[in-house]
Amino acid sequence: MMKVSMMWLALGAAVLAAAGAGCQKKSAGGATSAEKIKIGFLVKQPEEKWFQNEWKFAQQCADKNGFDLVKIGATDGDKVASAIDNLAASGAKGFVICTPQPTLGPSIVANAKAKGLKVFSVDDQFIGPDGKFMDVPYMGISARKIGENVGEALAAEYKKRGWTPADTAAMALTFDELNTVKERTDGAMDALTKAGFPKDRIFKGAERAMDVENARNAADVVLTQHGNVKHWLVFSTNDEGVLGGVRALEGRGFKAADVLGIGIGGSNFDEWKKPEATGFYATVMISPRRHGYETTEYMYKWIRDGIEPPKDTRTTGILVTKENYQAFAKKEGLLD
Numbered sequence: 523m524m525k526v527s528m529m530w531l532a533l534g535a536a537v538l539a540a541a542g543a544g545c546q547k548k549s550a551g552g553a554t555s556a557e558k559i560k561i562g563f564l565v566k567q568p569e570e571k572w573f574q575n576e577w578k579f580a581q582q583c584a585d586k587n588g589f590d591l592v593k594i595g596a597t598d599g600d601k602v603a604s605a606i607d608n609l610a611a612s613g614a615k616g617f618v619i620c621t622p623q624p625t626l627g628p629s630i631v632a633n634a635k636a637k638g639l640k641v642f643s644v645d646d647q648f649i650g651p652d653g654k655f656m657d658v659p660y661m662g663i664s665a666r667k668i669g670e671n672v673g674e675a676l677a678a679e680y681k682k683r684g685w686t687p688a689d690t691a692a693m694a695l696t697f698d699e700l701n702t703v704k705e706r707t708d709g710a711m712d713a714l715t716k717a718g719f720p721k722d723r724i725f726k727g728a729e730r731a732m733d734v735e736n737a738r739n740a741a742d743v744v745l746t747q748h749g750n751v752k753h754w755l756v757f758s759t760n761d762e763g764v765l766g767g768v769r770a771l772e773g774r775g776f777k778a779a780d781v782l783g784i785g786i787g788g789s790n791f792d793e794w795k796k797p798e799a800t801g802f803y804a805t806v807m808i809s810p811r812r813h814g815y816e817t818t819e820y821m822y823k824w825i826r827d828g829i830e831p832p833k834d835t836r837t838t839g840i841l842v843t844k845e846n847y848q849a850f851a852k853k854e855g856l857l858d
């Protein structure tokens with residue numbers, strides 16, 4: 523009898539201890555999670571290196587400041603809407619977003635407002651019903667200036683190589699539906715022509731989406747229409763666009779020495795790790811660190827301290843080649 527009750531006592535104590543520990547854990551954990559700020563980071567193209575890098579730097583900001591970051595690939599309007607619902611249901615107070623479609627801006631803002639979430643837009647700016655950019659905090663690249671950098675660099679290198687307008691053409695792989703990338707290719711075209719490259723030797727090919735495959739398809743159309751060109755200059759909306767153009771030219775037997783491609787991005791250096799040079803000559807390196815870390819930090823301070831972020835931040839870029847990219851990439855936190 524004695525033995526049994528002792529056993530029950532021991533068991534009871536163990537149960538109590540376990541319950542106590544559970545309680546403690548719960549209250550400690552509960553208190554922290556109630557206080558812990560949660561922020562979403564939604565991107566339109568999660569498979570693209572640029573966006574993966576934005577996430578990486580946003581996570582660094584979360585780790586440093588001790589808040590939760592929820593990374594969501596939101597590739598269309600429905601996914602954005604359900605992401606906002608889920609964020610709100612899980613207690614998030616705001617999110618940073620590169621929207622899959624600028625005209626989704628009004629519905630994103632309305633949805634977020636209804637659920638008490640703050641919104642910061644990055645890379646691609648929201649467009650309102652009046653066709654104007656919306657008054658929502660935004661960080662984007664200085665797109666026109668960066669495009670001009672591309673055009674100037676193409677012109678300088680083309681002259682250095684001694685190519686002539688008679689045997690050279692330029693392909694512009696464009697996506698004019700999106701302002702931040704239209705400004706880039708327009709800027710590059712203007713700078714090229716300003717530097718003396720004939721306008722009628724620039725051929726546009728429209729990308730259906732901004733990835734290597736779609737750019738390659740657009741380039742193939744241009745190449746089919748324009749044979750008899752010895753040297754090609756290639757520029758586009760981003761690095762993926764230029765890589766698509768370079769791949770299309772390789773597919774048609776063009777040698778690297780006859781191709782001069784300059785991108786915008788600098789998130790993916792695989793091309794320059796290849797033993798042989800390709801036509802991907804340079805890129806204007808932009809900053810996923812600023813677009814990921816700073817935007818998330820703005821959101822964090824907005825939620826925590828009520829500090830409103832600046833309305834319109836524009837970041838710059840720097841032209842790098844295979845020869846000198848490493849130091850810049852290291853500085854940006856893109857190489858160990």
Ligand code: FCA
Nearest residue numbers: 572645646663702732760
């Ligand atoms: C747009 C492009 C991306 C990147 C970013 C800064 O969102 O689609 O490739 O260049 O701007």
